[in-house]
Amino acid sequence: MTIPFPLPVTAATAALPPVILVVDDDAAHRDLHCMMLRRAGYHAEAADGGEEALRWMGQTQPALVLTDLRMPGLDGFAFVQQLRAQPRLTGLPVIMVTGDAPDLEPDRAVAAGLHALIAKPVEMGALLSAVAAALTPGRTA
Template sequence: MTATTPLALIVDDAATIRSFHRDTLEKAGMRVEEAMNGLEALERALAAPPNLFLVDVNMPQMDGLSFLRAARAEPALAAIPAIIVTSERAAGDVEGSFAAGANLFLSKPVRPEVLARFASVLAGVPLHGASA
């Protein structure tokens, strides 16, 4: 993969979830970086803005929605597409995610092909087999 290959930043405190998402996105043709919480993600994104955020909600230090609100307040990060991928299903979680700046809300577990397709579209990766 080259430096022009879209970069996704996975933000999740669970190593197994980050690994699953990394494998899925790399197979979809993306470069991947990881962060264990929103604070680490904000620092990484400000240093090298990605093409896509893949964000969990519940994390220590800074949760996913706080991260998205902070990212949306930064001019360099404001327009980067963001997918919330969470096991949260309480009333208001979807609306709260969109209000924080998410472009898409997916509930865990997410099938790899579904995640790969949505992430590819949002990050600007050409879909395999798509006609022009």
């Protein structure tokens, strides 16, 4: 189910779970992260790369994006840069994950406006804590 945003806030729309877009070229990781989010009550959608995610967000705006760093085509940082170039998406919370500890680039993550940078394998508790913090104004992970 695709939910177009922004929706007017009503009793019906306030009860909808936040939509989180999971962007990862690895189907196993993408499916695992979607499953973790769905078990926690979120509505997870999936894209297999930055290009597909940008096309998807041309129609729908998620509440948060969870993206991999290393992907063919647009890597995670290039994807976030293109996302941030769109005025309606500049404040969209983004969490990035990576499978290689040396790829953790905290200074670059801060400059890109990421809400969190998480090493794979992603632990469910760490993911859900980062998601909750990103979706709650004024809260940090």
